[in-house]
Amino acid sequence: MAGIQHIDTGVRADMRAFVEENFLYLQPELEFSDEDPLLALGIVDSLGFVELVEEIQARYGIAIEDLEITEENFGSVAAIAAFVERKQAVS
Numbered sequence: 001m002a003g004i005q006h007i008d009t010g011v012r013a014d015m016r017a018f019v020e021e022n023f024l025y026l027q028p029e030l031e032f033s034d035e036d037p038l039l040a041l042g043i044v045d046s047l048g049f050v051e052l053v054e055e056i057q058a059r060y061g062i063a064i065e066d067l068e069i070t071e072e073n074f075g076s077v078a079a080i081a082a083f084v085e086r087k088q089a090v091s
Helices: 002-023 046-060 077-090
Strands: none
Touching: 002 046, 002 077, 046 077
């Protein structure tokens, strides 16, 4: 079980860094938590969702179906980490 938590922590850190580097350059003062809604806060827009999906597929080697591209799976850093963990557990 500790291994899964380690994966989640690593994915969280990676995705948080990716979001900060790629989406917050215009709002460097914005503070957000891993649970905050990226779309509602205006951090990520619809094109940003596409970038996130492409990055996750490339970085973690997982295939993401169109139906999986939802706010539930990609709405926050924590949601992304949980989604990646679930996908990796299945593969």
